Every structure is written in C-alpha cells, then in structure tokens.
Amino acid sequence: MKLNDQFTSRPGDDLPRIMMYVCPKKHVTVSVDVDVGITLKNIACGKKLCNLQASSSGEYYPTPYPEDTKPEWEWYRPNKREYMSLSETYRDWVNSGGLLIRWRTKAEPILHGDPRLNEDHVFWKDRTFLEQYQ
Numbered sequence: 244m245k246l247n248d249q250f251t252s253r254p255g256d257d258l259p260r261i262m263m264y265v266c267p268k269k270h271v272t273v274s275v276d277v278d279v280g281i282t283l284k285n286i287a288c289g290k291k292l293c294n295l296q297a298s299s300s301g302e303y304y305p306t307p308y309p310e311d312t313k314p315e316w317e318w319y320r321p322n323k324r325e326y327m328s329l330s331e332t333y334r335d336w337v338n339s340g341g342l343l344i345r346w347r348t349k350a351e352p353i354l355h356g357d358p359r360l361n362e363d364h365v366f367w368k369d370r371t372f373l374e375q376y377q
C-alpha cells in the first residue's frame with residue numbers, strides 16, 4: 244500500500260494495526276483492523292468459555308508485538324445488509340466510525356501508514372463510508 248506523501252513515514256507504517264486484549268486470567272485475545280475506524284478498548288475475552296472482560300492498552304503505536312503474532316479476530320465495517328440488521332445502539336456506533344469484531348477472515352489488514360488515517364495515525368476523517376448505508 245502506498246503511503247500518502249503528506250505524511251512523514253514512520254517506522255512500523257507497513258505493519259497492521261494489531262491490538263492485544265488481556266483478561267484477568269491472562270488470556271490474550273489478538274485483533275487486527277481490516278477497515279479504518281474506531282475499535283473498543285474492552286471486549287469479551289476471546290478464549291472459549293471465559294466470560295471475563297479483556298482490556299487493551301488502547302495503543303497501536305508503538306508496536307511491540309512479536310512478528311509471528313497471529314490475530315484471531317478482526318475489526319471490520321459491516322456491509323449494508325448486516326448494518327440493517329443491527330440494533331439502533333450498534334447503528335449509532337457504526338455511524339460514529341465504530342467497527343464491529345468477528346473471527347478473522349482473509350480480509351487485508353489496515354496498515355499504520357494508511358493515508359485514510361490522520362497524522363497521529365489514530366483517528367480517521369473520511370466518513371464517506373456512511374453513504375453505503377443510505
């Protein structure tokens with residue numbers, strides 16, 4: 244993926260946006276972003292039969308993750324069909340740029356240097372995705 248020229252590239256820009264969540268039992272749930280948007284700091288632990296809440300540091304950068312880190316979950320933007328089936332609460336979340344989480348698919352990950360992210364590589368500005376739900 245080509246980086247936007249207006250950004251100064253930084254080390255790690257070619258890495259996926261991986262997030263690690265840890266529950267009180269120290270189970271680690273690893274996610275990756277496959278769309279540009281907002282993710283949650285706390286999620287349900289991804290370990291089977293563990294109903295505890297898992298928390299992340301909320302930080303993508305820097306990326307201290309081992310190179311062989313394999314995300315089992317992914318944050319994605321729902322298509323219109325799925326969006327229409329969501330509750331009003333979840334639609335509000337998606338309308339605000341929020342992503343949903345599901346088991347990892349073959350979707351390409353978003354990279355830290357994605358031009359749709361702003362200079363801080365954290366927030367995004369482009370809300371044209373909302374048009375698909377009209």
Ligand SMILES: [Zn+2]
Nearest residue numbers: 266270288293
């Ligand atoms: Zn757990």
